[in-house]
Amino acid sequence: MSSFKSPFRSPLFWRLLIYFCIANLLVFALSSWVTSSFIAFSSEQDIDWATIAQSAEGAYDTGGTDGLTTWAQQQRAEGIDATLYENGQPLREMRLPPSVRDSLPQWLAEGQNLALNPFPGFYIGLQNVTGKDGHTRQLVGVSSSRARISRHMREKILLGSQLALSLLLVGAIGWWVARSVSRPVEAMRTATRKMAAGEFATRVDKRWSSAHDELGQLASDFNGMAERIEVLVAHDRGVLQDLSHELRSPLARLHLILDLAQHSATPEEAAAHFKHAEREIARMDRMTAEMLALSRLEGGLPGMERDSFDIAELVKERMDAAHVEAEARGIDLQIHSTGPVFVWGSGILLERALDNIIANAIKFSPDYGRVDVDVEQDQQNAVVRIRDHGPGVPSEELGLLFRPFFRGTNAMHANGHGLGLAIVHRVVHVHGGEVIAQNAEGGGLAITMRLPGAEAT
Secondary structure (H helix, E strand, C coil): CCCCCHHCCHHHHHHHHHHHHHHHHHHHHHHHHHHHHHHHHHHHHCCCCHHHHHHHHHHHHHHHHHHHHHHHHHHHHCEEEEEEEEECCCCCCCCCCHHHHHHHHHHHCCCCCEEEEEEEEEEEEEEECCCCCCCCCEEEEEEEEEEEEHHHHHHHHHHHHHHHHHHHHHHHHHHHHHHHHHHHHHHHHHHHHHHHHHCCCCCCCHHHCCCCCCHHHHHHHHHHHHHHHHHHHHHHHHHHHHHHHHHHHHHHHHHHHHHHCCCCCHHHHHHHHHHHHHHHHHHHHHHHHHHHHHHHHCCCCCCCEEEEEEHHHHHHHHHHHHHHHHHCCCEEEEEEEEECCCCEEEEEHHHHHHHHHHHHHHHCCCCEEEEEEEEEEEEEEEEEEECCCCCCCCCHHHHHHCCCCCCCCCHHHCCCCCHHHHHHHHHHHCCCCCEEEEECCCCEEEEEEEEECCCCC
């Protein structure tokens, strides 16, 4: 199945898209405001009505009404609509707002020069001017802030302001977005370098790993990975230290045995030493195998296959497998089961756990003693209880039995490496169950495994 993920379902995608849309909206809003402000500012500058009146009179003197019309068209392109009045009548028709048209006869009759600004952005001018023919005429002109700048010029100003603001705002917002993305990436890069340098306690800061986008999830996954690596490395180091410590004594004994065999007086004496050396080698081999098994279990059991099976039947099989060892010491193995009890898990791993517990019970049982095994269904759990009738364990040591290489005060009664119950504890733990050790009434140690039950297949 394809692992492609649509970008439309990505929080980071939507965050970047929204940011850039907001940036563009801000650009258009600000550019419009700047353009309007610029136009208003330009229009608010003083209009030289006297110069305009002289220009109009010159056009009329040289070209008459047609010349005045041509001049008016040119002025309209500059944002001013104007004409000349003579004897109260316009020499060329022009449109005026009703309020201006109603007041104009009175203004013309007064014969004064006026420059009015009745409301923001709108200007009125009346200017007396004398022509070459000696007649006095009056210029009447109006202008608005938006009309003063030509359309072509307005477009240039608008485009220029939009371009400048676009570069400024998009650059600023782009910098902020890039910074918000690069900072967690840089934090993860720094953490990765520290991890590569052996600082396994390194974590990405919580302010980055707690974010709810892809970068936050990546930082959180990195922290999970780093924590897992730290645990595994610490465990492997511990296993290596424990193994090196435990192998030191048998290796020293083996060196001594081989030295004695080399200096033996007779072949029979040398053969006895070599046989002793074989036992030491076999002991180290078993201990190494158990340590590797425990290390694999601590590593999380990748690819562990699970199935539903009857654990009561598995217990019976493992009891039969241990029958020879128990019979050699006259130990009676008793199993009590109410019927099939199904669990969900790995039969191979649980087989190893049962072998360790049964072997431990036989090891600490007295000759001609008894080992009792009970298998029952307790609500939704399967319960396996294995009890011996040996010396038991001091109460202060019960909580330490499942630690690797722990050997209590009763270890002198049997050989071992202190790994069997540690493996049992890890197997039960990865199955989602629990295992406890208790001193049984009447003497002996009882190991109880409680595992989640399953339906029969």
